[in-house]
Amino acid sequence: SMQPSQKVLDGGWAWAIVAASFMAQLLAYGSPQSVGVLYPEWLQAFRQGKGMTAWVGSLVAGVGLVASPVCSACVDNFGARPVTVFSGVMVAGGLMLSAFAPNVQFLIFSYGIVVGLGCGLVYAATLTITCQYFEKRRGLALGIVTTGTSLGSFIYATSQNELIVVYGLDGCLLIIGAVSLNLMACAGFMRPLNMPGYYLKRRAALERSTEEQLLEKRALEDPKVSTGSSTTSSTPEEGHVTKELLMAAEAKDSVQVEAESGGVLAPVLSAIRRKQQAYSQYTQSTYEILQDQAMAAFCMAVFLFSLGAFPPVLFIEDVAQSQGLIEEVSLIPLVSIGAMATCVGKLVLGVLVDIRWINGIRLYAFTMFAGGAALLLIPVINSYLGLQILSVVLGFFSGNWSLTSYITTKIVGLDRLTQAHGVLMFFGGLGIMLGPPVVGWFFDWTRSYDLAFYFSGGCVLLGAFLLSGLTLPCWTRGSGGGGRPDIHYTSSCDKVASVA
16 A cells, blocks of 8 residues: 655645545434434324334444444445445435335334444544544544534534424435435545555456466466476576466466365355454454453443433433423424533543543543433433533533543553454444333333433443442553553554544
8 A cells, every 4th residue: 555655644635634524424423413303203203112213313323333343344445435425325315215214114224224324434434534644643633523423413403403393304304315415525535545455456466467467478488487497597587477477376276276176165165264264363352352351341331331321312302392391392402412512521531531640441430420420310300401401411421432442542552452442332332222222111111211211320320330340450450450551653544543
């Protein structure tokens, strides 16, 4: 791949990449992050239980995280620009299809799965291309890009509310789906610095085919080359050609012998063995990562926090309406308030964790304690102003997602950051997918949100206690619970881009 010059990195076109990636995340995540505005409309339109309808919002937020390894592999093989174009088709198509949904089951597919996978592809593509263009200011650039999701949630929550009043639910989905097509325009700015794997493989195959044809032609013209006689005088270039010819012949002979011994199934069996060996190594490496007590505790904490803290994004408007605190969604919905608080929380917590004497794991545990306490207070609040304040608190401490890559690096080191962060995002996505349906089922069972939010707050507090207890110096082994690590940034974006 091409080596980017220092003039390209951290300046010039790099900031155009930041702007395009910021807009791409805003356009892709605006509607999914403000799905709480659409949730009451779907309840009235389809007359299904809250647990069943909640699957729509949980899948659109969790599918992209669970499928993050696949999304990252797509970006590595095809590049950020083609993936962003394809994701624009998926997000826009899923939103427009949702306008014609006859039931909740179709909506789960069109909005939950199709739009969710499109968002996951956008997230992987934007962060990867940003990492390629930045080295010294990579953290600042990633922070700006990821705030696009929060700002998009704030804008879309208010816009979707107004569009529903004017054009209805179906018209709203069609309009925001058409707006999402601008993701393709954002992709136009994503000029690649490194050739993606797909093009490298094609170029290597083409070069190999050309060399083989050249060798065969030279072997026919000069019989001495084909015999490989040591008495023949040749130039270094001809000697290199002879060596390549012999290697190609040996490879061809080995393939022919294998085919003769194994028959037609030999290439298939060989490919299966290679894949099996790769999967076995990946499984073994994942098992070794989870054997680290601090990493296992962090995975459980992220799962429990996602399980309990995500449902308010989906249910908070319905909570206000079901308790009679407000008849309809206000001009600035609770979802928008929480989204802006999350944006501020990401920036503030990111600055705090850079302070040398602050422990990242302890800071994350503190955010979980505060978020769990706010969740337990939701059933007690009897005013709309109180729900607004709790939305700010929950939104601010939900910004702790900006701490995950730092804490993962602290625990496992930079070498295993890619795989470890992928495992962590899997647990987070699993919690996001299960949280809203569980809360909805609690409501369907008890006809009240009280028990549901007590359950959510209890899960978050349990995760905080587990993370705090299992990472104490008396429990941890090695350097997992030590001080601030020395992180060495490299020009390779593969490890840092694992936040995707």
